[in-house]
Amino acid sequence: xxxxxxxxxxxxxxxxxxxxxxxxxxxxxxxxxxxxxxxxxxxxxxxxxxxxxxxxxxxxxxxxxxxxxxxxxxxxxxxxxxxxxxxxxxxxxxxxxxxxxxxxxxxxxxxxxxxxxxxxxxxxxxxxxxxxxxxxxxxxxxxxxxxxxxxxxxxxxxxxxxxxxxxxxxxxxxxxxxxxxxxxxxxxxxxxxxxxxxxxxxxxxxxxxxxxxx
Numbered sequence: 001x002x003x004x005x006x007x008x009x010x011x012x013x014x015x016x017x018x019x020x021x022x023x024x025x026x027x028x029x030x031x032x033x034x035x036x037x038x039x040x041x042x043x044x045x046x047x048x049x050x051x052x053x054x055x056x057x058x059x060x061x062x063x064x065x066x067x068x069x070x071x072x073x074x075x076x077x078x079x080x081x082x083x084x085x086x087x088x089x090x091x092x093x094x095x096x097x098x099x100x101x102x103x104x105x106x107x108x109x110x111x112x113x114x115x116x117x118x119x120x121x122x123x124x125x126x127x128x129x130x131x132x133x134x135x136x137x138x139x140x141x142x143x144x145x146x147x148x149x150x151x152x153x154x155x156x157x158x159x160x161x162x163x164x165x166x167x168x169x170x171x172x173x174x175x176x177x178x179x180x181x182x183x184x185x186x187x188x189x190x191x192x193x194x195x196x197x198x199x200x201x202x203x204x205x206x207x208x209x210x211x212x213x214x
């Protein structure tokens with residue numbers, strides 16, 4: 001199912017790019033935090049996240065019913081029916097989580113797809129919350145894909161425009177990076193991205209402390 005989800009992302013990205021000038025966060029180049037309003041950009045996608053922009057009716061090993069629902073979500077995103085796509089993705093995630101648990105691989109992939117559709121429709125708070133939950137579960141399980149999910153959550157987080165949410169969710173991102181670094185070296189680029197997130201979070205926290213004194 002991971003392949004199907006990735007293909008859905010690639011197809012949706014290609015279609016959306018034709019109609020939107022803002023690239024998805026995973027495609028934005030990284031850069032330093034220039035001021036308190038700047039948001040560090042997410043890591044570029046790895047090769048495994050950029051499969052061919054197509055989605056077959058079924059994916060190897062994935063039950064046909066699930067694959068068909070992923071196909072429908074993909075089709076809705078391609079045609080710009082993002083509210084419907086999000087509702088479908090939420091329904092898929094809820095049904096899979098209820099049947100097999102939130103940590104089941106299919107349920108996690110459905111949640112990741114739900115987060116991506118939330119991003120496409122401009123609901124960056126929801127995208128961040130969903131992406132963080134995927135990263136949290138993978139980190140807790142010691143999943144080798146945990147760093148990638150943390151980077152995706154950071155890519156959604158960078159688009160938040162509420163400072164309180166930036167601090168709260170930024171602190172969770174930092175906690176996950178700290179946990180991952182205790183298990184071994186972080187992948188290339190993650191240390192720099194974590195440093196950018198930390199700088200912004202600490203800057204915003206300092207502003208909140210000093211504000212009553214101004």
